[in-house]
Each structure stands twice: as C-alpha cells, then as structure tokens.
Amino acid sequence: MNPAFLSRALTAGLLALAAALTPARAQTLDKVSFGTNWVAEAEHGGFFQAVADGTYKKYGLDVTIVPGGPNTNNRILLTAGKLDFFMSANTLQSFDAVANNVPLVAVAAIFQKDPQVFLTHPESKITKLEDLKPLTLLVSKEGVTSYFQWLKSEYGFSESKVKPYTFNSQPFIVNKQSAMQGYVTSEPYAVEKAAGFKPGVILLADHGFNAYSTLIETRREIVDKTPDLVQRFVDASAIGWYNYLYGDNSAGNAMIKKMNPEMTDELLGYSVAKMKEYGIVDSGDTLRDGIGAMNDARVASFFDKMVRAGVVRRDIDYRQAYTLRFVNKGVGVDLRPKN
Helix, strand or coil, rough: CHHHHCCCCCCCCHHHHHHHHHHHHHCEEEEEEEEEECCHHHHHHHHHHHHHHHHHHHHEEEEEEEECCCCHHHHHHCCCCCCCCCEEEEEEHHHHHHCCCCCCCEEEEEEECEEEEECHHHHHHHCCCCHHHHCCECCCHHCCCCCHHHHHHHHCCHHHEEECCCCCCHHHHHHCCCEEEEECCHHHHHHHHHCCCCCCCEEHHHCCCCEEEEEEEEEEEHHHCCHHHHHHHHHHHHHHHHHHCCCCHHHHHHHHHCCCCCCCCCHHHHHHHHHHCCCCCCCCCCCCCEEEEECHHHHHHHHHHHHHCCCCCCCHHHHHHHHHCCCCCCHHHCCCCCC
C-alpha cells in the first residue's frame, strides 16, 4: 500500500477522532427583537411559545419580545430601527404605511380572521349582522374610522346609532338595546364575569370584513438585506403558533403571566378555545398553506372594500404593503391534529 496513502488515512482518522472528542461549539444565534402591540396575552401566544419552548433557538434566533401597551408605540420603534419585527393590528395599518411612504412590509398574517365582534344581549336573539342596525352601537373612535365605515358602505349602518365605546362594558350591560364592540377572545369573557350572562357574538370577519390581523411586519431593508433571517422568523413563529394551539402551551403561558401578572389561566384557556372555535388563526388558506398564509386576491378584495368605504385612497399601490415571499410554504401543517 502507498505510504503516502497510509499517512493521509491516519491523519484523517486522527482528525475525525479529535472532532468527536471536542465539545460542540455553542450555536451562534442571530439576535432579533419583536414588538407586540399590547400587553402579553393569549392573542400573542404563539410568539411567546416559540421563545419558551426553544423553537426560535432551533431556527438560529435569539428572540426578545418587547410588549406593547397603552403608552407604548412599538410600530414607531420598528420604523426607527429600534426593533426588527412588529405585530401589527390588521391590513389597514399596512395600507397606511404605503399611503405615508413608510418603508414597512407585512411578511405573514398570523390571524386569518380579524377578531373584531359586536356583543349583544341574549334576549335580543340577534344572529345576523343586519339585525344590529336598530341598536345603540358602542364603538371606539378607531372603530368609527375603520370597520364602521365598511358597515356603512356595505350594510347601510348609520352613525346616528353610534355612541363612544370607552373600553368599559357597563353602558352595554345596563342597556339591553345596545351592542358593544370587542374581541371574540376577551370581551365576551369579561362581560360574562361582570354581568353573569353570556352575550351573543357577531364576528365581523364572518360577514365580509376580510382583513388579515396580527401580521408580522418588518422594514424593507431587512427583507432586502437578510431574507434568510426573515424566513426563519416567519417559519419559527408559525411552528410556535401550532405548538401553542395544539400542543403543550404551558411554557408560553408561563412566560405571558410573568410579563403580565394580571393574566389568569382561566382567561388564557378561554382565549385559546375561542381562537380555535372561530378559526381565528388556523382556517381557510392555512389548512393547506400553513399558519401565516396570505394571498393576493384577498388583499385586493379588502383594499376595494376599504376604498369604497372611504377609509383608504384608491391611488395607493396597496401591493407594496405586503409580500408573499415568506409564506404559503406549508410550514408546520403536520403539527395540526389529524382529527
């Protein structure tokens, strides 16, 4: 046998042995900051789950979640370069970024249905959206300038029936001829606890208000310069949401309660159950394309509705508001229960 070959073989063997005996070097993780738009709650659960159960780490990410709140504007921090990603409320914010030349783009839509609802008294037996018209409607000022304009243009609602909603349920509780805005994941629970009755629920998304909600938003420069980072964050977030909805979510909930001590196990459980019951996160396109799915036709449809309602301008290029580059890949669909 060739001595040179023996020497090379021996050297290779020694190197392999040395590699096997050398402790693995710690994985270098990319640091990522993600701002939410409210205090920690179940509606953010998949993101917390991905931190708590190590999913982000498996994707090479060291993610810090920066909670929002009444006096915190994390979206401005994203624009200013202080955060890498942000959890925006709905597609209207994405359109607004385009209208104001803010270089932000939505890269995934975690909520397939906007959780906006109207609550009604059980005695009214209301089952259709149109049946709300005779009632006094408690609507926030943000609601009046957004979804209520759609109610006017699509269903003929009148602002004369609107009274301000100040995020206090008492005016609704005492007036049986009223309906109150809320989120399907929280306000019905709060009303039932405060008043002892289970309110009726009309989910606007089931009546044509087809905005995406809880979108992952980032700056265009991050998409352009580090697309692999964006892809890993989107994929790991989707996995986190599957684990939160269908797996053991105790780690994510523990993290939520640590960041928001007012949160209870009962409310967390209620919110998760309602997200599943109403298909807020996992329904429609996600059944095939995975959590976070978006499509062009739906964004175009919602844009047209908002133009007709006078909420957004016709002349903006709404296609600049989002990209499908990082979604619709079926990531995590195997984690959904088969039954």
